[in-house]
Amino acid sequence: MNRKLLDILVCPICKGRLTWESGAGELHCRACRLAYPVRDGIPVMLEDEARTLSVEEMEQNK
Amino acid sequence: MDLAAIRRTYRRYAGHYDMVFGPVFHPGRRMAVETANQRPGRRILEVGVGTGLSLPLYRKDIQVTGIDISPEMLAKAREKVAEQQLENVEALLEMDAEALEFEDNSFDVVVAMYVASVVPNPDRLMAEMRRVCVPDGEILIINHFASENPVLRGLERTLKPLSKMLGFHPDMALDALPDEPDCPRVGVHRANIFGYWKLVHYRNGPAANGADVVDSQVGPD
Numbered sequence: 001m002n003r004k005l006l007d008i009l010v011c012p013i014c015k016g017r018l019t020w021e022s023g024a025g026e027l028h029c030r031a032c033r034l035a036y037p038v039r040d041g042i043p044v045m046l047e048d049e050a051r052t053l054s055v056e057e058m059e060q061n062k
Numbered sequence: 063m064d065l066a067a068i069r070r071t072y073r074r075y076a077g078h079y080d081m082v083f084g085p086v087f088h089p090g091r092r093m094a095v096e097t098a099n100q101r102p103g104r105r106i107l108e109v110g111v112g113t114g115l116s117l118p119l120y121r122k123d124i125q126v127t128g129i130d131i132s133p134e135m136l137a138k139a140r141e142k143v144a145e146q147q148l149e150n151v152e153a154l155l156e157m158d159a160e161a162l163e164f165e166d167n168s169f170d171v172v173v174a175m176y177v178a179s180v181v182p183n184p185d186r187l188m189a190e191m192r193r194v195c196v197p198d199g200e201i202l203i204i205n206h207f208a209s210e211n212p213v214l215r216g217l218e219r220t221l222k223p224l225s226k227m228l229g230f231h232p233d234m235a236l237d238a239l240p241d242e243p244d245c246p247r248v249g250v251h252r253a254n255i256f257g258y259w260k261l262v263h264y265r266n267g268p269a270a271n272g273a274d275v276v277d278s279q280v281g282p283d
Contacts, residue, residue, distance in 0.1 A: 005127070005153045008168040012161060042136050044156040045129075045163040 001027075001038075012036075012047050026051075033058060064182060065131060065158060072112075072132035079113050079135065087115070087176060090204040090253035093261050094173055095119040097202055104170040107194060109159045109187070110177035114139030114151075122150050127169070129157040160186040167196045175204040176259075179234040188240055192266055201245070201264040204253055207236040236260070 001020035011018055011029035018027040018036070026035040027043055034050040035057075036043060075083075095116050098106055102123045108116065111128025112135045120126050128151065130136050136154050143151045157163055159174070159181050172195045174187065181187045191201050241247050244267035253259040 002152055004125075008165045009155075010163050010165055012163050015163075039133070039156075040137065040140060042133070042140065042154050042156055044133075046156060046158065049156075 012045050069132055073134045076134035076138055084115055090259045091116040091175055093253050094175055094202045094204050098171045098173055106171045107169040109174040111139055114142040117142055117148050117151055118146055126151050127153045129155045131158055162190040162194050164194045166193055168194045170196055171200045173202045178203055178205040192245055195266045199266045201266055203262045204259055206259055207234060
């Protein structure tokens with residue numbers, strides 16, 4: 001994931017910064033507990049397409 | 063038209079878009095990109111990048127980010143970036159043009175070609191474009207605006223009920239886009255010989271002093 005993109009990209013819900021999780025291939029917003037998919041290199045910045053992070057995932061990413 | 067309808071329409075268009083709409087829209091695209099290309103090293107956001115027809119036209123020293131609501135259209139854009147090795151394309155993202163998920167002041171130039179009459183709320187589109195654009199940055203909009211010719215105007219009104227199928231509103235007035243003191247229009251240019259498509263060039267606030275509207279129309283619309 002392009003560093004410069006992460007510097008300007010925000011969570012569609014809380015408008016906070018996102019983290020790139022290369023293992024999952026997703027952009028995570030810890031504040032909202034949401035994971036935004038990246039499909040074929042294209043981040044999908046839509047609330048409806050996001051997945052809720054599990055408690056385990058929240059623990060792991062601490 | 064809501065987002066779901068727009069996505070359905072462009073899913074249908076994606077496979078044939080370049081062949082059917084490419085040539086019609088090309089003069090406008092070229093005009094907008096030439097305006098965006100005037101200074102090097104700028105960061106550009108293209109709202110409604112679609113199949114990426116304009117991406118190869120940007121200078122290689124300009125960094126381009128493109129967003130679109132249609133994953134099928136974006137897949138075509140991604141193919142172009144890979145095939146033509148467009149290394150200045152920084153990112154393509156699936157996003158709502160009325161909810162740009164970027165920090166304020168992220169781009170020097172924000173471009174929307176053939177988007178303003180597609181989105182449900184042009185005001186929100188414009189507000190978002192201004193927000194992510196730096197102060198004194200440039201906002202470029204290519205769009206069809208309702209004709210002043212009574213015959214064409216009548217035809218556009220007739221087509222209005224078909225807007226869902228067409229994927230755009232054929233009768234949007236130029237005045238539907240703002241012309242405010244803190245975001246003045248610095249130019250309105252015909253993008254093709256018939257003036258059916260126009261390039262509207264804004265300077266983002268703070269207010270540009272003494273920016274007179276340059277209207278390059280040369281004949282009746």
